[in-house]
Each structure stands twice: as C-alpha cells, then as structure tokens.
Amino acid sequence: MRRLSTQDQNFQTVFADLLAFETVNDPELLSTVDQIINDVRQHGDAHVLHLTQKFDRHPAHQFSDLELSQAQLKTAFDQLQPEVRTALELAAQRIRAFHQAQKQDGWRYVDDLGNTLGQKVTPLDRVGIYVPGGLASYPSSVLMNAIPAHVAGVNEIIMVVPAPDGVLNPLVLAAAHLAGVSRVFTIGGAQAVAALAYGTETIARVDKITGPGNRFVAAAKRAVFGQCGIDMIAGPSEILVYAESNNNPTWVAMDLLSQAEHDTVAQAILITPDERFLNAVSEAITEHLKHLPKAEIAKTSIENRGALVLVKDREEAIALINQVAPEHLQLCVDDAEAMSEHIRHAGAIFMGSYTPEAIGDYCAGPNHVLPTSGTARFSSPLGVYDFQKRSSLIMCSKAGVQPLAKAADILAQEENLDAHARSARYRYTEI
Amino acid sequence: MRRLSTQDQNFQTVFADLLAFETVNDPELLSTVDQIINDVRQHGDAHVLHLTQKFDRHPAHQFSDLELSQAQLKTAFDQLQPEVRTALELAAQRIRAFHQAQKQDGWRYVDDLGNTLGQKVTPLDRVGIYVPGGLASYPSSVLMNAIPAHVAGVNEIIMVVPAPDGVLNPLVLAAAHLAGVSRVFTIGGAQAVAALAYGTETIARVDKITGPGNRFVAAAKRAVFGQCGIDMIAGPSEILVYAESNNNPTWVAMDLLSQAEHDTVAQAILITPDERFLNAVSEAITEHLKHLPKAEIAKTSIENRGALVLVKDREEAIALINQVAPEHLQLCVDDAEAMSEHIRHAGAIFMGSYTPEAIGDYCAGPNHVLPTSGTARFSSPLGVYDFQKRSSLIMCSKAGVQPLAKAADILAQEENLDAHARSARYRYTEI
Numbered sequence: 001m002r003r004l005s006t007q008d009q010n011f012q013t014v015f016a017d018l019l020a021f022e023t024v025n026d027p028e029l030l031s032t033v034d035q036i037i038n039d040v041r042q043h044g045d046a047h048v049l050h051l052t053q054k055f056d057r058h059p060a061h062q063f064s065d066l067e068l069s070q071a072q073l074k075t076a077f078d079q080l081q082p083e084v085r086t087a088l089e090l091a092a093q094r095i096r097a098f099h100q101a102q103k104q105d106g107w108r109y110v111d112d113l114g115n116t117l118g119q120k121v122t123p124l125d126r127v128g129i130y131v132p133g134g135l136a137s138y139p140s141s142v143l144m145n146a147i148p149a150h151v152a153g154v155n156e157i158i159m160v161v162p163a164p165d166g167v168l169n170p171l172v173l174a175a176a177h178l179a180g181v182s183r184v185f186t187i188g189g190a191q192a193v194a195a196l197a198y199g200t201e202t203i204a205r206v207d208k209i210t211g212p213g214n215r216f217v218a219a220a221k222r223a224v225f226g227q228c229g230i231d232m233i234a235g236p237s238e239i240l241v242y243a244e245s246n247n248n249p250t251w252v253a254m255d256l257l258s259q260a261e262h263d264t265v266a267q268a269i270l271i272t273p274d275e276r277f278l279n280a281v282s283e284a285i286t287e288h289l290k291h292l293p294k295a296e297i298a299k300t301s302i303e304n305r306g307a308l309v310l311v312k313d314r315e316e317a318i319a320l321i322n323q324v325a326p327e328h329l330q331l332c333v334d335d336a337e338a339m340s341e342h343i344r345h346a347g348a349i350f351m352g353s354y355t356p357e358a359i360g361d362y363c364a365g366p367n368h369v370l371p372t373s374g375t376a377r378f379s380s381p382l383g384v385y386d387f388q389k390r391s392s393l394i395m396c397s398k399a400g401v402q403p404l405a406k407a408a409d410i411l412a413q414e415e416n417l418d419a420h421a422r423s424a425r426y427r428y429t430e431i
Numbered sequence: 432m433r434r435l436s437t438q439d440q441n442f443q444t445v446f447a448d449l450l451a452f453e454t455v456n457d458p459e460l461l462s463t464v465d466q467i468i469n470d471v472r473q474h475g476d477a478h479v480l481h482l483t484q485k486f487d488r489h490p491a492h493q494f495s496d497l498e499l500s501q502a503q504l505k506t507a508f509d510q511l512q513p514e515v516r517t518a519l520e521l522a523a524q525r526i527r528a529f530h531q532a533q534k535q536d537g538w539r540y541v542d543d544l545g546n547t548l549g550q551k552v553t554p555l556d557r558v559g560i561y562v563p564g565g566l567a568s569y570p571s572s573v574l575m576n577a578i579p580a581h582v583a584g585v586n587e588i589i590m591v592v593p594a595p596d597g598v599l600n601p602l603v604l605a606a607a608h609l610a611g612v613s614r615v616f617t618i619g620g621a622q623a624v625a626a627l628a629y630g631t632e633t634i635a636r637v638d639k640i641t642g643p644g645n646r647f648v649a650a651a652k653r654a655v656f657g658q659c660g661i662d663m664i665a666g667p668s669e670i671l672v673y674a675e676s677n678n679n680p681t682w683v684a685m686d687l688l689s690q691a692e693h694d695t696v697a698q699a700i701l702i703t704p705d706e707r708f709l710n711a712v713s714e715a716i717t718e719h720l721k722h723l724p725k726a727e728i729a730k731t732s733i734e735n736r737g738a739l740v741l742v743k744d745r746e747e748a749i750a751l752i753n754q755v756a757p758e759h760l761q762l763c764v765d766d767a768e769a770m771s772e773h774i775r776h777a778g779a780i781f782m783g784s785y786t787p788e789a790i791g792d793y794c795a796g797p798n799h800v801l802p803t804s805g806t807a808r809f810s811s812p813l814g815v816y817d818f819q820k821r822s823s824l825i826m827c828s829k830a831g832v833q834p835l836a837k838a839a840d841i842l843a844q845e846e847n848l849d850a851h852a853r854s855a856r857y858r859y860t861e862i
Contacts, residue, residue: 083841084842084845091842094542101538111528115795117796119532120771124808125775125776139846207808226806229806251857261849261850262848288853336826344556346822348823349551354829356836356857358839358855359825361843362835362843363835364827364835365542366548366550366824366825377555377556378555378820379820380821380822381821381822381823389810390812390814391776393771394779394781394786394791394796395768395782395783395786396786396790400785401786401790404521404793404794407518408789410514411518411519411571411793416724416725417689417725418692418723418724419685419719420789422685422719423682424793426685427682427787
C-alpha cells in the first residue's frame with residue numbers, strides 16, 4: 001500500500017495525482033445515450049419495453065408486466081427474516097427521524113415600509129428514484145433516496161430498478177414498501193432515466209431524478225438535467241480516516257477496507273501523525289485482505305488508489321482534509337468534536353472510534369448519498385431540501401411601494417429598460 | 432397578440448406548444464467550448480488573454496491588465512450621480528436584508544441511545560460571478576449574485592465581466608464595490624468560465640460559478656458542472672400575470688411589456704377571467720408598443736411567444752399557473768395572499784396591483800435570478816443557500832453504537848459487503 005509523508009520532497013504533487021479522478025466523457029457513450037433518450041421520447045412505453053427485453057433479457061411481454069404492485073412490495077416485506085426486518089425497520093425509523101429535522105418551512109416579514117416579503121417552501125410534486133439492479137442492488141439506497149422525498153411531502157415517488165433476466169432483490173422491494181414508494185417499474189439504464197424525465201404513456205414525467213447508476217445512467221442524468229432536476233453525478237466512493245495513536249489498528253484497517261470493497265476505483269486514505277500506528281494498520285490490511293470475500297476488488301482499490309499518509313501534526317492533517325474534501329471523514333480522536341470545528345469540507349464527519357463509516361451507510365440516520373471526488377467543496381448530502389423548493393413572496397402596499405418604485409425607475413433607466421422603468425413609475429405617479 | 436380561451440377545443444395543445452422552449456444543443460457550439468476549456472486548462476492566463484484580445488478586441492498587453500483594482504471600483508462608485516447612488520444603495524441594503532433571513536445554521540441532537548447527530552453548515556470558500564458585458568451589462572445582476580455569496584460568508588468573490596474594446600459599464604463596477612466583490616477580471620465567454628472552474632496562474636479555482644451569459648457561457652457552465660458547482664442554465668425570461676377586473680389595464684400592459692423588452696424569445700402571458708379587461712390590456716399593449724425604445728424586441732416577443740388567455744374562473748387559472756410554473760407570477764387580485772396559497776410552482780410571486788415585477792428586478796429584496804422555463808417545478812431562486820453547503824455529523828457513544836452496529840452488520844451481510852459488516856461488528860464485539 002502506498003505510503004506518503006508530508007516530509008517527502010514531492011508530496012503535494014504525488015498527493016494531488018492520487019486524488020485526481022476524471023470521469024471520461026466517452027463521446028460514443030454520450031451519443032448512444034442521446035439516441036436512447038430521443039427514441040424513448042418518440043416511442044414511449046414501447047421503446048422502453050423493447051430495450052428492457054434486449055438489455056436486461058426481461059421476460060415481459062407488455063409494458064404493464066414491468067410494473068410491480070404494492071401487494072408485491074408488501075409480500076416481500078412480510079417474508080423477510082425477522083432479524084433482517086427489524087434491522088431494516090430500525091434503519092428506516094432513524095433515517096426518517098434525522099431527515100425530519102432537515103425539513104424547511106417558509107417565512108415572511110413586513111419591512112419598515114409596510115411591504116411583505118417572504119419565502120414559500122413547497123415539496124416537489126413527483127420524483128423518480130433510480131436503484132441499480134443485479135449485484136449492486138442495495139436496499140439501503142432505496143431508504144436513503146425515498147425517505148427524504150417522503151418526509152419532504154413529495155406526492156408521488158416513482159422507483160425504477162432493472163431486473164436482469166427478470167430477477168429481483170426481495171430486500172429492495174421490502175425497502176420500497178417501508179419507504180413509502182408510490183410505484184415501482186423494473187426498468188433501468190438510460191431508457192429508465194429518459195422515461196422518468198420526459199414521461200411515457202404509463203409513467204408520468206417526474207420533477208427530479210435521484211439515485212446512483214452505471215455510466216449509462218450517469219450520462220443520461222447529465223443529459224436530462226434541466227428538463228428535470230438531478231441529485232448529482234456520483235464518482236467512486238471514498239473514505240479518509242484521521243487517527244491518532246489511541247486506536248485499534250484492526251478497526252481502522254477494516255473501516256478503510258469497507259470502502260475499498262465497493263469498487264476497484266474506490267479510495268481509502270489514512271492520515272496519522274503516528275508512524276507506529278500507520279505500520280500496524282498497514283499490517284492489519286494485508287492480513288484481512290487474505291480473508292475478505294471481495295478481496296480482489298479491495299486489493300486493487302487499496303493498491304491503485306489507497307494511501308497511508310504520515311503527517312507532522314493535527315494541523316497538517318486538517319489542511320489535507322480540507323484539500324481532499326472527502327465524501328466520508330472519520331476522526332478517530334478523543335476530542336473529535338473540537339477537531340470537527342476546523343473541517344470546512346466533508347460529506348459526512350464520523351466522530352470518535354465508535355463511529356465507523358459503515359454505520360452511516362445503513363442506520364445512523366444521516367443520508368449515505370454524499371458528494372464525492374472533492375465536490376463536498378460546494379455540495380451537500382442528499383436531503384429533504386433536495387425535494388423541496390422555494391418561491392419568493394413580495395407584496396407591496398400602495399404607500400410602501402413608493403420609494404421602491406422610484407429606485408427601480410432610476411435603475412431601470414440606467415439599464416436602458418424603459419418598460420421596466422414605466423412599469424415601476426406607474427405605481428408612484430398614477431396615470 | 433395571440434388570444435386563447437380554455438373553452439377552445441384544442442386549448443391544451445396550443446397552450447403546451449406556446450410554453451415549449453428547448454435550448455438547442457448545437458454540437459458545434461459544444462465542441463468549440465470544449466476546445467476553449469481544454470486550452471485554458473493547458474495554457475492558463477496566456478490563452479485567456481489571447482482569446483480576450485481576439486474576441487473582445489481588448490487592448491490588454493498582459494494578463495495583469497485584465498484585473499481591476501478595488502480603487503477603480505470605489506472610484507466608479509464615488510462618481511455616481513447622487514440619485515443613482517441612493518437607488519443602488521437602497522437596492523443593496525434591501526437585498527442584503529432579505530438574504531440575511533435565508534442564512535441557515537447548523538443543528539445537532541442527541542438520540543435516545545446517546546448518539547449525537549447533526550448537520551454542519553459551511554460557506555463555500557471561493558465563488559465566481561459571471562456578469563455579461565456590453566449592452567446586457569446589468570448592475571442589478573452584480574448585486575443579486577454577489578450579495579447572497581457575501582451574506583453566506585464566502586471568503587473570496589471573483590467577478591468576471593467582459594469589456595468589449597476595453598469599454599466598461601461604471602455602474603457595474605460601482606455595484607461590485609457595493610456588493611463586496613473581492614477581485615474583478617475583465618474577461619468573458621467560455622474562457623472566463625474555464626479560468627474560474629479550473630484556475631490559472633492568476634485566478635484561483637472557484638467552488639461555484641453563478642450568473643447569466645450568452646450561449647457560450649451557458650454551454651461552458653454546463654461543461655464544467657461537476658468540476659465546480661453552477662447555479663442554473665437560465666432560459667429566456669417570462670412573466671405570467673393573473674389579473675381580475677379590478678385593475679388598471681395600462682399597468683398590466685406595461686408589466687407584460689417589461690418582460691417582452693428583455694428578449695425576442697421572452698414570454699409574457701396574461702390570464703384573466705374578464706374578457707373586457709383582456710381587450711383593454713390588448714389595446715394598451717398595442718398603444719405602448721408605439722413609443723417603447725425597445726419596441727422591436729418587445730413586439731417580436733409579444734407576437735411570437737406572448738398570449739392573452741381567457742379562463743372561466745380562478746380555479747382554472749390556478750391550474751394553468753401550476754402547469755406553467757412561471758419564473759415571475761403577478762397575482763393582481765385583492766386577496767392575493769389567499770390565492771398564493773394555491774400556487775405550488777413559481778420562482779417569485781408578486782402579490783397585489785402595487786407589486787410590479789420590475790420592483791423585484793431591482794430593489795424589493797428577493798433575488799431576481801429565478802428558475803425559468805418551468806424549472807420552478809424543481810428549483811429555487813438564487814439564494815444564500817446556494818453559497819452554503821452541509822456536512823452530516825455523526826458521533827456514536829460506546830453504548831449507543833451497539834444496536835446500530837448490529838443492524839448495520841445484518842444489512843451489510845444482506846448486501847454482501849463483508850468488510851462493512853465486520854467494520855460495524857468490531858464495535859459491538861470487540862476483538
């Protein structure tokens with residue numbers, strides 16, 4: 001595993017290269033996706049069915065075969081093993097509780113002139129949630145995408161999940177039941193994104209699409225951005241662990257491996273001021289890689305994108321963390337809250353040795369859809385606020401508008417917008 | 432001017448066509464912009480200077496000639512005519528007051544298990560503001576983009592504004608002084624967007640770019656989205672006025688014309704249940720078009736994209752308004768607040784006959800950067816929240832993590848993520 005020290009001569013260059021990750025904009029991929037989107041816009045259900053039969057080898061004969069009933073979702077939920085059901089219910093209940101705290105309300109005030117100003121907050125009418133199929137089909141993603149929309153008050157939550165060869169993950173359906181999903185279609189890829197964004201005979205156009213997917217899904221989401229809203233274009237998952245000596249190297253090693261097992265391009269970085277501890281974590285990683293079911297994936301990730309970074313002190317570490325703006329940040333220190341005050345950029349901050357990132361993936365409560373690849377510099381975890389939007393409210397009184405109309409009149413004239421000027425002027429010199 | 436009635440047989444078809452507006456994705460434009468972005472990434476300042484000399488015919492000899500000093504901004508402000516300065520100061524003060532109310536704070540709570548959960552809110556470090564040059568160079572846009580960033584606590588606000596032939600609008604510089612802009616560069620187009628998104632020797636990479644621009648700027652913003660944040664890809668401006676009989680047709684006509692004068696593809700729509708009033712507004716528009724300086728632009732807009740729509744009643748009107756999701760909505764009725772309760776989608780709602788949209792463009796306080804082309808279905812006015820982002824906070828106690836670790840262990844196993852399961856398990860069965 002790569003070892004770096006801030007004392008290395010070329011540290012910043014090597015570290016910057018390590019972080020660099022650009023999603024290739026394969027023009028062939030983009031034109032394929034554009035074609036799919038155009039065809040779905042033209043031929044609707046029929047084309048989505050055709051592509052689903054072709055790409056997913058789905059046995060459906062007609063489009064209606066691709067919709068699952070609420071009864072099917074409930075059955076999947078009822079058939080869960082008790083301990084799995086309990087775990088899923090605990091996760092859903094905690095995710096709901098945390099996101100309730102995010103819900104925003106409107107407000108208004110009256111200014112000193114007697115004009116009312118405010119902000120109205122409204123939920124989106126209808127959203128689409130993309131859930132990957134096959135191996136990477138995660139019930140936790142269903143909860144993390146659907147519950148914030150449900151809490152926001154979204155009226156209709158449409159979930160799409162591809163079912164390769166018609167095979168579905170029952171736990172995903174159970175999660176949909178628990179999260180309050182309105183309709184489920186077993187479709188995926190760019191065709192599912194297009195159907196959600198533009199609508200078909202059966203699927204009503206949605207206002208926003210969230211959820212992870214493969215490169216076709218990512219390209220399609222980028223293409224429909226503007227026609228509807230999207231959450232973000234997610235990159236590979238990352239974790240940055242800052243740990244001081246008072247930690248169990250095996251725990252930290254496994255925390256790093258839990259990201260590495262996601263994806264060969266996932267990134268796991270340890271930053272520590274303690275070289276002895278760094279060595280211990282390194283050994284623990286090597287040891288555990290022998291037994292992990294996903295050892296091959298994790299090994300590639302650790303070797304190609306992982307790093308153990310030795311720093312002089314905590315101050316250096318904080319600077320590096322803010323430079324990385326990690327998706328997941330673990331602060332394995334005794335005074336984690338104090339240290340977190342200095343963190344400006346991170347998707348989620350896991351504080352203390354008893355808060356492994358894996359807890360956040362499932363049931364801590366906060367969302368596990370987080371900004372990746374340094375985008376925490378300017379974006380936020382998926383939240384209720386992604387399913388609410390604001391409208392400005394302005395109501396001037398006959399007296400209160402006078403000084404505003406005068407100012408608008410003057411400024412509009414400066415901008416050579418005569419109709420603007422007159423529209424304002426009429427309110428203070430009535431004709 | 433086009434007249435429609437909800438009683439027309441083909442009303443919905445005609446009305447939907449009227450609203451349809453798709454920004455062409457000219458592939459040649461996109462490749463030109465991609466080329467510019469790549470060149471700026473490779474050659475930095477030198478290439479930006481080259482393109483600025485070429486496209487803007489700017490007399491600059493070296494890149495440093497393209498930066499304006501704070502002293503230049505202050506001079507521009509000091510030299511304003513007193514009444515213009517007063518108007519600009521009133522606008523800035525009111526915009527700041529409204530946006531202060533938008534500022535969001537973090538929060539945290541302790542759950543019943545003794546785990547701390549919360550949300551940390553942090554301003555972006557550095558943002559870029561694009562201000563169009565030449566004729567459409569609006570000082571009001573400087574205030575509307577820079578003040579929310581300033582209120583959010585953004586450390587560095589970098590403004591770019593093209594200066595064709597080296598000519599600048601003093602009022603734009605004065606507004607930059609008033610709004611607390613950190614640095615100003617007289618560059619524009621895709622090269623300015625690329626410089627902001629990726630940084631050059633002189634310009635530090637920004638975390639988000641906001642502000643309107645031509646199609647090159649729009650295409651460049653879309654291309655850099657992900658490398659940094661962007662506000663939105665704005666379409667042509669629109670206004671929808673709902674007015675009942677108790678209104679001055681001349682006022683309403685001018686309100687509609689104030690949008691129409693912006694752009695030949697701008698859209699002005701009147702909805703009213705009163706045919707007599709509709710006729711009066713129609714006549715007033717024809718009359719005023721004779722005298723407007725921007726009559727040609729306004730006429731084209733009104734004829735091609737404008738409409739006077741007769742509805743049976745208010746209920747029909749509300750349904751149409753929510754279908755349009757207008758950027759600007761004027762409710763010229765006596766009980767505007769009551770009616771606004773039924774509006775689900777609009778960028779800004781102007782209530783009552785004394786609240787013309789033009790007031791909102793300059794000095795009411797709320798932002799004039801608003802979602803266009805129906806995107807108010809899923810997006811919000813530009814606001815302080817666009818310059819703040821959130822980080823989730825999670826801190827589990829040794830006791831509090833137990834039930835969470837158990838649930839995460841079970842769910843991770845269901846998702847075949849063994850390292851996740853172990854990472855969680857270690858916290859409740861220490862090894």
